[in-house]
Amino acid sequence: SHEHKLNFRKSKEVCLSYIQDAMLQKQWKRAAEFLTFYIESVEKDFSREYMGPSEIIWRIGTEILCHHSQGSIKELSSFIELMKTSGIKRYLKVCLEHIFHLLCNGLIEEAYQNLSLAESWRHGERTVIQDKEMKLIQAYRGLLDYHSWAKQKNILLEHGQDGVEDLSVEQEMHSCFRKAAVNLKEIIKIPGVWDVFVKCLVDLLEFYGDHDEARQVLNDYAYNSKFPANPNAHVYLYQFLKRHGESKKSLISALKVLHDTVPSHELMIDFSTMLQKSKKRKKRRLGLEVIFAALDYAGGKENVKAWSCLARQMKQIVTSEKHLDWIKQEWNSRKDWWPAFHFSRYLAKRNWQENESLSYEKALVAGILLGKDCKYFKYVSHQGCKAQVKRFRILKKFVNKHSPVCLRISG
Amino acid sequence: RDFTERCVQCSEVNWGLTDGGRFYCRTCHNVTERTREVVNTDFIPNTRVQTISKGLRNQEKTGIGCEWYVCEGFQFVLKKQAEALEALGVCPQMKNEVLYNFWRRYLQKSKQAYCNRPAGETVQALSACNSSTDVDSEADRPSFLHCLSLSESEGDLETDCSFASSASKISESASVCSGSVDGNLYLMKNQKEKLRMTMPMTLSFCYMALLWLREPVTLSDLLRFVVEGHIPYFNVFRHFPEKMKLCGLDLKIFCVESWPVYEEVHNKMLELAAFLDLPRFPDVTDSCFLHPDMLCMKYLMEANLPDELHNWTCRVVRKIGIGEADFLTLVPGNKSTRNVKYDVLAAALIVVVLKLLFLLDDHYEWLLSDFAEERNKNNKEGSPYFEFKKWYKVIKHSLDVEQKKLDEERAKYLWRCEKPLFYSANVKSKVLKRRQMVVNLQNQFGKLSGSVRPAEKPNPSSFLLSWSEENTDGSCFHGHSLKGILQEKRGLLAAMNPDYWLGTIKLCNEKLCGHPAHYREVDFPQSYHFVLRLFSFLLRMNPSYIHDEVCVIEHKLFYKKLCKKPKPNIRIRK
Numbered sequence: 001s002h003e004h005k006l007n008f009r010k011s012k013e014v015c016l017s018y019i020q021d022a023m024l025q026k027q028w029k030r031a032a033e034f035l036t037f038y039i040e041s042v043e044k045d046f047s048r049e050y051m052g053p054s055e056i057i058w059r060i061g062t063e064i065l066c067h068h069s070q071g072s073i074k075e076l077s078s079f080i081e082l083m084k085t086s087g088i089k090r091y092l093k094v095c096l097e098h099i100f101h102l103l104c105n106g107l108i109e110e111a112y113q114n115l116s117l118a119e120s121w122r123h124g125e126r127t128v129i130q131d132k133e134m135k136l137i138q139a140y141r142g143l144l145d146y147h148s149w150a151k152q153k154n155i156l157l158e159h160g161q162d163g164v165e166d167l168s169v170e171q172e173m174h175s176c177f178r179k180a181a182v183n184l185k186e187i188i189k190i191p192g193v194w195d196v197f198v199k200c201l202v203d204l205l206e207f208y209g210d211h212d213e214a215r216q217v218l219n220d221y222a223y224n225s226k227f228p229a230n231p232n233a234h235v236y237l238y239q240f241l242k243r244h245g246e247s248k249k250s251l252i253s254a255l256k257v258l259h260d261t262v263p264s265h266e267l268m269i270d271f272s273t274m275l276q277k278s279k280k281r282k283k284r285r286l287g288l289e290v291i292f293a294a295l296d297y298a299g300g301k302e303n304v305k306a307w308s309c310l311a312r313q314m315k316q317i318v319t320s321e322k323h324l325d326w327i328k329q330e331w332n333s334r335k336d337w338w339p340a341f342h343f344s345r346y347l348a349k350r351n352w353q354e355n356e357s358l359s360y361e362k363a364l365v366a367g368i369l370l371g372k373d374c375k376y377f378k379y380v381s382h383q384g385c386k387a388q389v390k391r392f393r394i395l396k397k398f399v400n401k402h403s404p405v406c407l408r409i410s411g
Numbered sequence: 412r413d414f415t416e417r418c419v420q421c422s423e424v425n426w427g428l429t430d431g432g433r434f435y436c437r438t439c440h441n442v443t444e445r446t447r448e449v450v451n452t453d454f455i456p457n458t459r460v461q462t463i464s465k466g467l468r469n470q471e472k473t474g475i476g477c478e479w480y481v482c483e484g485f486q487f488v489l490k491k492q493a494e495a496l497e498a499l500g501v502c503p504q505m506k507n508e509v510l511y512n513f514w515r516r517y518l519q520k521s522k523q524a525y526c527n528r529p530a531g532e533t534v535q536a537l538s539a540c541n542s543s544t545d546v547d548s549e550a551d552r553p554s555f556l557h558c559l560s561l562s563e564s565e566g567d568l569e570t571d572c573s574f575a576s577s578a579s580k581i582s583e584s585a586s587v588c589s590g591s592v593d594g595n596l597y598l599m600k601n602q603k604e605k606l607r608m609t610m611p612m613t614l615s616f617c618y619m620a621l622l623w624l625r626e627p628v629t630l631s632d633l634l635r636f637v638v639e640g641h642i643p644y645f646n647v648f649r650h651f652p653e654k655m656k657l658c659g660l661d662l663k664i665f666c667v668e669s670w671p672v673y674e675e676v677h678n679k680m681l682e683l684a685a686f687l688d689l690p691r692f693p694d695v696t697d698s699c700f701l702h703p704d705m706l707c708m709k710y711l712m713e714a715n716l717p718d719e720l721h722n723w724t725c726r727v728v729r730k731i732g733i734g735e736a737d738f739l740t741l742v743p744g745n746k747s748t749r750n751v752k753y754d755v756l757a758a759a760l761i762v763v764v765l766k767l768l769f770l771l772d773d774h775y776e777w778l779l780s781d782f783a784e785e786r787n788k789n790n791k792e793g794s795p796y797f798e799f800k801k802w803y804k805v806i807k808h809s810l811d812v813e814q815k816k817l818d819e820e821r822a823k824y825l826w827r828c829e830k831p832l833f834y835s836a837n838v839k840s841k842v843l844k845r846r847q848m849v850v851n852l853q854n855q856f857g858k859l860s861g862s863v864r865p866a867e868k869p870n871p872s873s874f875l876l877s878w879s880e881e882n883t884d885g886s887c888f889h890g891h892s893l894k895g896i897l898q899e900k901r902g903l904l905a906a907m908n909p910d911y912w913l914g915t916i917k918l919c920n921e922k923l924c925g926h927p928a929h930y931r932e933v934d935f936p937q938s939y940h941f942v943l944r945l946f947s948f949l950l951r952m953n954p955s956y957i958h959d960e961v962c963v964i965e966h967k968l969f970y971k972k973l974c975k976k977p978k979p980n981i982r983i984r985k
Contacts (some may be wrong), residue, residue, distance in 0.1 A: 003953070004670075004947070004951050004952050004953055005669070005670060005672060006670040006821055006824065007668055007669030007670070008637075008668040008669065008826050010825045011821055011822065011826070014818075014821055014822040015822040015823065017822075018819070028859070029860055029861045030860070031857045031862075032857075032859035032860040033856075033860035033861075034822060034823065035856045035860075036853045036856045036857045036860060037822065037823040037824070037825060039849050039852045039853050039856070040827045040849055040853075042845060042852075043827055043842070043845050043846065043849060044832075057852070061852070061856065064856070065859075068859050070858075070859055071859065075855070079852075081853060082848060082851060082852065085844075085848075086848060155717065242932075293827065
């Protein structure tokens with residue numbers, strides 16, 4: 001039933017719900033309309049609530065301006081400038097988000113100016129949150145400094161090719177480097193997810209030949225327990241080590257954690273391949289485990305590299321007839337669902353039509369795991385032989401030859 | 412004592428000084444505006460504001476404005492409201508005579524009731540007023556002793572008051588400033604005083620005057636006009652003269668941020684009438700707009716119901732004796748007469764009549780409607796039989812549309828105006844800045860919303876829904892006939908429906924729980940709820956108020972039957 005009373009607070013609550021409805025239905029004009037009526041509640045904002053009217057207006061207004069057809073970045077900027085003055089506590093936060101909007105719209109110069117302005121902002125004692133926000137602002141300035149540095153670097157390289165020397169550009173570049181490095185190093189001291197910053201910093205350090213520091217940074221980022229678990233950290237570390245020709249041992253240890261956290265990752269194929277080549281039995285065993293795990297996920301279903309990696313390992317085991325129990329162990333937990341997941345007749349047809357190599361590798365695996373009478377193998381090998389593709393004939397022979405071994409596995 | 416001017420009224424030179432520091436003529440008690448220099452007041456909050464004693468000539472320099480008392484403010488408000496009502500068509504007597512006299516009487520009564528005059532000080536507050544009929548003439552502005560002590564306000568603006576750091580307790584009001592001279596005292600606690608003036612009470616005054624003159628405006632109409640902005644109430648200070656500056660506690664007194672509530676205004680009106688010792692009001696006879704016979708006709712039209720139903724409402728009125736002037740006319744202070752709410756009464760009568768004829772038990776009315784539909788198929792001449800189902804569909808559609816509009820208007824309601832208010836001077840710049848920001852934002856997003864806000868308020872109308880017989884789509888039911896549901900009995904027309912159900916078996920004691928009945932939607936048939944909803948929309952009040960009245964009428968109507976042993980179920984054979 002409808003209440004016929006009304007007071008300020010109630011009417012603004014109701015107004016807000018209309019705004020929210022309009023926004024959820026992407027009716028930006030209607031949302032803007034109701035917002036005009038909500039705006040006067042800022043005159044009763046005493047900053048006691050968790051999210052008061054001025055913050056609500058800031059967030060809603062930003063959303064509307066981002067999506068509304070007439071909302072340009074210029075309009076957004078002038079709106080945000082207004083919002084900056086509306087709440088001291090929020091100033092840095094509003095600045096930071098403004099900068100994101102500017103960057104998203106490609107206005108890098110303006111973003112940089114705003115960052116510098118924000119950095120120089122002083123207002124009494126800073127709270128802990130404001131401290132962090134300030135660090136972020138400095139970090140993003142560092143990022144933009146890196147961006148400048150990269151530009152200068154490219155100019156230099158071009159000129160270098162043309163044989164032109166350019167001292168001023170070089171100086172500019174070095175100064176950007178210094179500014180960037182300082183700020184980037186600061187932010188990565190704080191526990192957090194700083195992928196962008198880390199990558200840029202490492203790039204800088206590598207360029208200037210400071211490999212040790214780069215390695216230190218990456219190690220810290222990956223292994224510091226205070227930092228949140230971040231698979232990318234390990235990826236970056238691995239890529240760095242690979243670039244610098246580090247030993248297989250360190251490469252493997254870099255990828256180990258990645259396998260634990262993201263078993264479906266692309267790099268797992270490399271990982272498995274490396275492990276397979278190891279002399280240590282434990283490592284080879286792990287290699288098999290890794291590649292099986294990688295193919296548990298839908299992402300790997302059509303990955304030829306992954307299948308070929310698995311196929312290779314299985315072929316080797318079957319041929320040598322050593323460690324068949326490894327395959328058996330891996331297959332144990334998968335035999336209930338892999339057949340439908342990977343080796344259905346439908347998939348056989350599709351794989352054969354779309355990607356011959358894929359079907360080849362998979363057929364090999366299927367033939368070993370499920371025997372030569374399984375749907376997948378039968379269909380693909382038949383098709384392959386019909387098409388007179390040589391390797392399919394070889395495949396057929398192979399599987400037939402080792403059929404008893406395969407039975408031992410699937411039995 | 413170097414003031415040697417002659418007194419304006421009696422030409423004597425015999426001056427004394429009131430507590431407020433003003434010169435007054437000891438002979439004729441005429442109080443002047445001239446004051447003795449007492450205190451140099453800068454506009455600093457947290458200092459006790461004594462009577463501001465800059466002479467009128469210093470006004471421009473200080474910018475503080477003139478001295479004004481809270482009552483003067485209210486007087487101004489009433490004047491503006493009366494003017495607005497006049498513009499809506501109310502007779503001019505309202506403003507010049509009736510309302511003015513009520514107000515004067517109020518001032519007299521309220522001053523005599525609680526003013527503590529120090530010895531030797533016998534200023535007759537209204538001696539100046541007597542000489543003019545114009546309510547706001549400056550020369551005759553009465554001055555009041557500023558020892559008015561009044562009870563605390565339950566204003567809406569506690570949050571605004573928190574602007575000033577130490578002003579959260581009004582009892583410490585000595586430290587808070589106000590633009591009016593007696594603003595802080597006005598809000599202090601005092602048990603002796605009963606009827607301190609508030610903004611809602613201005614509406615009680617207006618309604619009382621309208622009732623005295625028996626103008627064709629019901630209380631629900633009045634409140635609706637207020638909400639729609641046709642009568643000054645919100646942001647009324649906008650109309651105050653420049654010199655009357657509002658700040659501090661004045662805000663609590665004069666700024667309203669909630670819609671006026673029918674019950675509150677009505678009850679205050681009754682209190683006021685008793686307080687002012689008014690005699691019996693002019694009789695509400697059957698030619699008055701407020702008489703149920705007249706008002707029912709209006710509501711029947713608005714509800715798009717057949718005119719024939721009017722006969723029935725009149726019959727019920729006669730049967731239970733509520734058409735008598737003695738019942739309908741307000742006698743202030745008479746607690747035994749149930750004080751009549753004309754609009755609610757008329758609406759409830761219609762509901763009762765609908766129940767009598769259609770039963771409204773979610774069953775019988777649809778049967779009757781099907782029956783009428785059949786008859787209508789075969790009978791094409793003459794006025795059609797009234798079909799409840801058709802009416803329901805038409806009304807429901809309009810009601811839903813209008814209710815949706817109303818809901819959106821509630822969401823879009825603006826409370827603030829372009830003239831900003833400051834609690835105290837130290838927040839003035841902040842407030843102005845905020846106001847500027849609000850205006851900028853409204854402009855920016857207003858452009859994005861694509862629609863132009865109508866600058867004009869919609870014209871005030873007495874009818875919320877209107878139906879025309881010229882509509883060829885058959886959506887007007889005024890002329891429809893009740894033939895199908897009536898039968899002749901002993902020479903009289905009676906309803907075919909033999910049954911009736913009561914809204915409640917026993918009326919509650921109003922003194923104990925405030926209402927004679929307690930309405931819950933789930934307990935009653937949906938048709939009944941629909942009808943209540945319709946009138947609830949027209950009158951802008953909760954369905955439960957109408958239901959209360961319906962129950963009271965029913966109990967009067969079936970009194971004899973109820974006096975016998977009540978049956979366990981509440982259905983009655985008529």
